[in-house]
Amino acid sequence: MYKILKKQKWSDTIYSNWIEAPFVAKAAQPGQFIILITNQKGERIPLTIADSNAKEGWVQIVYQVVGASTLELSVMNEGDSLYAFVGPLGIPSEVENFGGKVLIIGGGIGIAPIHPIAKKLKELGNYVVSIIGARTKDLIIMEDKMREASNELHIATDDGTYGQKGFVTNIMDDILKKESEAIKDIWAIGPPIMMKMCTRVANEHNKQIWVSLNSIMVDGTGMCGACRVSVGGKTKFACVDGPEFRGNLVNFDEMMLRQKQYCDQEREALMLLEEKIRRQASNG
Amino acid sequence: MAEKLKPAERLKKDRVPMRAQEPEERINNFLEVPFGYSLQEAIEEAQRCLQCKPPYCVAGCPADVRIPEFIEKIIEEDIKGAFLEIKKTNALPAVCGRVCPQEEQCEGACIMNKKGKPIAIGRLERYVADWARELNYSDAKKASVRLNKKVAIVGSGPAGLACASDLAKLGYDVTIYEALHKAGGVLVYGIPEFRLPKAIVDYEVDQIKELGVEINLNYVIGLTKSVDELIQEYDAVFLANGAGAPSFLNIPGENLNGVYSASEFLTRSNLMKAYEFPNYATPIRVGERAVVVGGGNVAMDAVRTAKRLGAKEAIIVYRRSRKEMPARAEEIEHAEEEGIKFELLTNPVKVLGDEYGNVVGIECVRMELGEPDESGRRRPKEIKGSNFVIDADTVIVAIGQSANPIVARSATGVETNKWGYFVADENGKTTHPKVWAGGDIVTGAATVILAVGAGKKAAKSIHETLSRQ
Numbered sequence: 001m002y003k004i005l006k007k008q009k010w011s012d013t014i015y016s017n018w019i020e021a022p023f024v025a026k027a028a029q030p031g032q033f034i035i036l037i038t039n040q041k042g043e044r045i046p047l048t049i050a051d052s053n054a055k056e057g058w059v060q061i062v063y064q065v066v067g068a069s070t071l072e073l074s075v076m077n078e079g080d081s082l083y084a085f086v087g088p089l090g091i092p093s094e095v096e097n098f099g100g101k102v103l104i105i106g107g108g109i110g111i112a113p114i115h116p117i118a119k120k121l122k123e124l125g126n127y128v129v130s131i132i133g134a135r136t137k138d139l140i141i142m143e144d145k146m147r148e149a150s151n152e153l154h155i156a157t158d159d160g161t162y163g164q165k166g167f168v169t170n171i172m173d174d175i176l177k178k179e180s181e182a183i184k185d186i187w188a189i190g191p192p193i194m195m196k197m198c199t200r201v202a203n204e205h206n207k208q209i210w211v212s213l214n215s216i217m218v219d220g221t222g223m224c225g226a227c228r229v230s231v232g233g234k235t236k237f238a239c240v241d242g243p244e245f246r247g248n249l250v251n252f253d254e255m256m257l258r259q260k261q262y263c264d265q266e267r268e269a270l271m272l273l274e275e276k277i278r279r280q281a282s283n284g
Numbered sequence: 285m286a287e288k289l290k291p292a293e294r295l296k297k298d299r300v301p302m303r304a305q306e307p308e309e310r311i312n313n314f315l316e317v318p319f320g321y322s323l324q325e326a327i328e329e330a331q332r333c334l335q336c337k338p339p340y341c342v343a344g345c346p347a348d349v350r351i352p353e354f355i356e357k358i359i360e361e362d363i364k365g366a367f368l369e370i371k372k373t374n375a376l377p378a379v380c381g382r383v384c385p386q387e388e389q390c391e392g393a394c395i396m397n398k399k400g401k402p403i404a405i406g407r408l409e410r411y412v413a414d415w416a417r418e419l420n421y422s423d424a425k426k427a428s429v430r431l432n433k434k435v436a437i438v439g440s441g442p443a444g445l446a447c448a449s450d451l452a453k454l455g456y457d458v459t460i461y462e463a464l465h466k467a468g469g470v471l472v473y474g475i476p477e478f479r480l481p482k483a484i485v486d487y488e489v490d491q492i493k494e495l496g497v498e499i500n501l502n503y504v505i506g507l508t509k510s511v512d513e514l515i516q517e518y519d520a521v522f523l524a525n526g527a528g529a530p531s532f533l534n535i536p537g538e539n540l541n542g543v544y545s546a547s548e549f550l551t552r553s554n555l556m557k558a559y560e561f562p563n564y565a566t567p568i569r570v571g572e573r574a575v576v577v578g579g580g581n582v583a584m585d586a587v588r589t590a591k592r593l594g595a596k597e598a599i600i601v602y603r604r605s606r607k608e609m610p611a612r613a614e615e616i617e618h619a620e621e622e623g624i625k626f627e628l629l630t631n632p633v634k635v636l637g638d639e640y641g642n643v644v645g646i647e648c649v650r651m652e653l654g655e656p657d658e659s660g661r662r663r664p665k666e667i668k669g670s671n672f673v674i675d676a677d678t679v680i681v682a683i684g685q686s687a688n689p690i691v692a693r694s695a696t697g698v699e700t701n702k703w704g705y706f707v708a709d710e711n712g713k714t715t716h717p718k719v720w721a722g723g724d725i726v727t728g729a730a731t732v733i734l735a736v737g738a739g740k741k742a743a744k745s746i747h748e749t750l751s752r753q
Contacts, residue, residue: 023508037465043556043565069565084465086502218556218566221463221504222688223528224548228539235532235539240690254539257641261541265567272562
C-alpha cells in the first residue's frame, strides 16, 4: 500500500510523487488534502492533492523540501512505500458553473493544489483565467497542465526570468481593474504572504476570494485543534472547517505566527537528518 | 496451589500494596509508574476475596468480568485458567486492569469496603493479563462457525475493539475502519505511556486481529468512505468514533503559540512519540512552566506528561475545589507525589503573549463556591478584582471534548442530538435499523470501560437482530 509509483524532481527543492492510494483517489475532490507519514518515526505531513485518478488508483502530490520530513520524503524512491497515507481530508472547493469568468492564482508549490480546482472549474463551463507565479523561472511548475486547465494563463516571476516581472498580485490587480465585474469568484493558493496580498487586492476591488490554509496539523480530522485559525473573529479548524476559507475573513498575521511555532525544533531536526544523510553517503 | 483461607482469616489480611517507581525517578521517564504484582503478591491479595454469592463486584463491572471465578483460579495458581475466565467477557484485560476507575465499579461494589479496603480487582486483572502477554500465551482463534454476515465498525478505540471481539467470536466477518495510522483510539493517542504502555495496547489489539477481525487503518469514515456506503456494503454498522473534538476556553489569546488542546498535546506525545524528538519527527514544546486548565483525568495525564517533558513547574488550574475534581483519586495523588502544583478555585480569563506570538502567562481570577448547579456540584463564582497572572511557557486546555461531525454528516437517517452525539438506546440501536452506536460518540467523553460495555451491548444487540433475519 501507498507505494510511490512515480517520482519526478522539478527543481532543486521541488518534487512530485504519484502515490498508489485507490481509496483516496476514488473519493478525492478539488480543494482537499491528504496526510502522509514517511516511516514509522515520521510526523504526519499534510499536503494538498495536485491530481488524482480514481480508475488508476493514484494521487499526485507536489512538495518542496523545507524541513526534515520533506527531505526524508524526497530521498524515498519509486517502488518504496509510505508508512501512511490518509484522505481525502477537508471540505472540497465550492465549485460550480458561475456563468462567467473565474480567477485562479497559484504561487510556488501552491500551483499544484490550485490545478485541480482550475481543471474542475473549466470542466463545469467557467472561463478560467489563471495566474501562476514563482520567485524565478525554475520554480514555475505544472505550466502545461495549468495551460490545459485554463482559458487564459498568465505567468509572473519575481526576478523576471520568465513571464511578466513582478508578483502574481500585479497581474491580478491589472485584471481586476479591467474586468472586475466579469470575475465571478477568485481562488488563490500559495505561501501565506502571497494569499494575504491577494486578499488585500481582492478587498481593494470589493471581491470575495478563497484561500487554502496549510496550517500545522496533527491528525487532520478535527481531533486536536493544532490547525486553528481565526476566520471572521471566530476560531476555525483548517482541517475540518477548511482548508479553504474566504480570505477576506482570515487573520493572516496570526496564521503566519502560528506556522513558526516549531521553527527551532524544525531546524534541529533538519540539521540532524542532513548529517545522517551525509554520513550514509560517505559510508556507502 | 495456595491455601484457601477461612473467612475470618481473609478479613484479617491487609490489601497488598503495589510497588511503583519513586516519584523523583519517574518524573524523568515515561516508563509505567506501578510495577504490578508478583505471583506471590497476587495470591496474597486473591486470598482476601470472600467469594460472595451473588458477587457484588460483577454487578459493578460494565464488562461483566467473571471476577470471583478468576480470583479463585489465582489462588489455585492456575493463571491460565484465570486468564481464560477473564477473556470470556473482556477482550482488553491488561488495558482495563490499568485504566478502569475500579473504585467506582467492581472495587466500589466490593463487600470488603465495609471492613476496610476492597479487593484489588484491577491489580489482579492486570497481573493475569500481563502473565499471558509475557508468556505470549494466546487463546485467540478464529470462530469455527462462519455466519457469512458482515459488520463494519467505525473506530478502533475501546468500544469498537470490544464490539469487534464479541462479534468475531460469534462468527461474524468484522472490519474496523480507523482514521489514524495506529489502532486503539484513545488508548494510543490519549492515555500516556506511563499509565498504559503502548506495547500492551498493541498486544491486545493483535489478539483481536487473531480472531479474524480486519482493521483498515488510515481510513476516515465520512471522508474516505461514507456511513451511507457502509450501510450498503454491510449487514450492520457500529459507530464508535469517539467524541474527539477539543473544547477551548474561548478567552483572548487562546491562539497564541504554546497553547494546546489536551488532545493535541497528548496526541503529539503519545501517538507521535514527541517525547522522543528528534528520534521521532513530531515536535512538542513545553518550556519551563506549563499550566494545564481542567480537573479531569485528561488534565492529570497532560500535566504529568508536561512534567516528564521537562517543565520545572507544572500547574493545574481548576475553577472548583479539590472535592469537585472529576479525576480519579489515584491520578490526583500520583500528580501530587510528582510535584504538580494545584491552583484550585481559579479560572483563566486571558492568555498573555509576547510580540512573537508566544505564550508568556495566563491571567486568572479566584473563584468561590456558590449554590449547587444542575450537576449537583457547587457552582463557582468569580471573586471580583482577584485577578492575578501565572507565568507560563505552555498552556494546555483540558476542559473536555465535543462531538466530531465528520462521521455524522455522512450518515443519512442516523439521528444526532443537539450536541451532535448519536441518539442510541441502551443496546446501542440508533434511528437507522442497520446502525448501532456506542462509546463517547453517544455519551460524550466518558471512561474506557463504559465504552467497552457499550461495545459489548451493541454486539449482543447486533447479533440478536441479525439472527432474526
